[in-house]
Amino acid sequence: MKKTVTANISGIVFHIDEDAYEKLNNYLGNVRSHFSNDESGNEILSDIESRIAEMLQDKISSSKQVVTIQDIDVIISQLGQPGQMKDEDPGPGAGQQKESPKTEKTSKRLYRDPDNQMLSGVCGGIGAYFNVDPTWIRIAFILLTLLYSSGIIAYIILWIVVPKARTTAEKLEMRGEKVNLSNIEKSFKEEVEGVKSNFDNLSKEAGEKFKTKKSKGDMKEASNTLANILGALLKAIGIIIGIALVLAGLFLLITIIISFAAPGFEPYSFFWTFPFWLNDLIHPGWLSFFAITGLLLAIGIPVVGLIYLGAKLIFDIDSKSKNLPLILVLLWIIGIMVFVLAVIKNVLLF
Amino acid sequence: MNLENTKAQMRKGVLELCILSLLAAKEAYASEIIEKLKAHKLLVVEGTVYPLLTRLKNDGxxxxxxxxxxxxxxxxxxxxxxxxxxxxxxxxxxxxxxVESVNKLTENNKK
Structure with missing residues (x-):
């Protein structure tokens, strides 16, 4: 006993043994992929399908209603393998070259690798092209950036010029693997596995983000490239500004701490004169403590704010506490008020 | 050298001519064309005919x-x-x- 399936071939219904169906389906898949580069490939395929339907009709009768694998074998041998079908003149001796391992090596093409991307997949694609771990390519780009930022420029140009590997065939081409059925199947399976594990990981965290990203990414790919580049540029500028802010902030903070803690410290004579000048106004005691603390807050908080802003720009933090800036501003105002009040109080004491 | 392959190449070259002259005589559908070509042992695999017909049609x-x-x-x-x-x-x-040239050439070589 065998399981059969019904199949619609060119509009005619056939009962086919399951194994026979598998074989026919495989064969038609081979034919389809063989003519996939041909613009009239679909037409050829449907012509062949209707021929198959005709041949199958000859094979079945009232006493034999089911198409068997033997029938399919006969049909396939009659029609021939897709490789024998191409009608273009393959040129002298081309038929024989096909068997040689030379043609096994298909030309590699440079693509951006969406499965292996940090920013745009440029490094991943180059890594795949040269069969090198993309991390080394990334390091090379970063090192190149030190040379008059040529790395960044080269990267952006590559980003614009190199297409993204979207289809499985393109991904195979990217890795220099031959585009044939078994490889596509293999790569597809890998992809499914990858997607599965991705989903497992993501569902634990935040599945929502992934979804929106995915659907958006595929739809507006082309127009997004420019936006992506601009975004990345802004990001880069932001990071540079951020670094500058943090450095400036740290420098100021250190200067303030040193000048307040050690008024006699030579390199910061400009600053230490400042508290000394205060000493003329403020008498030692609790009032001067208030005045100094107020001043520290008034000067220190903007500096801390500067560092905070810089860090935000560098690490792209979504500030979780919206209150932090508010608190800083309040503290700053309080600091100024305390300082001013203390100074006024001091002056009045005179 | 692959004998079968060379034979197939030779046949492929004249297939267009054969199909055109078949259809010049009478309109036909693919299976009829295939049967006739097969009867004259011009076809090894039927699949060859379909891309050829499609191309001839696309070329007008x-x-x-x-x-x-x-x-x-x-x-x-x-x-x-x-x-x-x-x-x-x-x-x-x-x-x-x-045909003439090839016949002449092969005949001459025999002598």
Whole structure:
């Protein structure tokens, strides 16, 4: 006993043994992929399908209603393998070259690798092209950036010029693997596995983000490239500004701490004169403590704010506490008020 | 050298000419064309015919119309076009020249 399936071939219904169906389906898949580069490939395929339907009709009768694998074998041998079908003149001796391992090596093409991307997949694609771990390519780009930022420029140009590997065939081409059925199947399976594990990981965290990203990414790919580049540029500028802010902030903070803690410290004579000048106004005691603390807050908080802003720009933090800036501003105002009040109080004491 | 392959290449070259002259005589659908070609041992695998017919049609040498068939899938009946006729006569000339030359050459080599 065998399981059969019904199949619609060119509009005619056939009962086919399951194994026979598998074989026919495989064969038609081979034919389809063989003519996939041909613009009239679909037409050829449907012509062949209707021929198959005709041949199958000859094979079945009232006493034999089911198409068997033997029938399919006969049909396939009659029609021939897709490789024998191409009608273009393959040129002298081309038929024989096909068997040689030379043609096994298909030309590699440079693509951006969406499965292996940090920013745009440029490094991943180059890594795949040269069969090198993309991390080394990334390091090379970063090192190149030190040379008059040529790395960044080269990267952006590559980003614009190199297409993204979207289809499985393109991904195979990217890795220099031959585009044939078994490889596509293999790569597809890998992809499914990858997607599965991705989903497992993501569902634990935040599945929502992934979804929106995915659907958006595929739809507006082309127009997004420019936006992506601009975004990345802004990001880069932001990071540079951020670094500058943090450095400036740290420098100021250190200067303030040193000048307040050690008024006699030579390199910061400009600053230490400042508290000394205060000493003329403020008498030692609790009032001067208030005045100094107020001043520290008034000067220190903007500096801390500067560092905070810089860090935000560098690490792209979504500030979780919206209150932090508010608190800083309040503290700053309080600091100024305390300082001013203390100074006024001091002056009045005179 | 692959004998079967060379034979197939030779046949492939003249297949266009054969199909055009078949259709010049009478319009036909793919299976009829295949049967005739097979009867003259011009075909090894049938699959070759379909891309060829499609290309000839796309090049404007053939036209086709659909016809319902009893019980089977609808059939594509191919017909030669005026352009096809012109090209056919060219091909015929080339073919007879070729046969003559090849015959002469192979005969001469025998001697």
């Amino acid at each position: 040498l053939l036209s086709y119309r659909w016809e319902e068939s009893t019980g089977g899938p609808p059939r594509k009946y191919y017909k030669i076009t005026p352009l096809g006729e012109t090209i056919l006569s060219e091909l015929k000339k080339t073919w007879s020249n070729l």
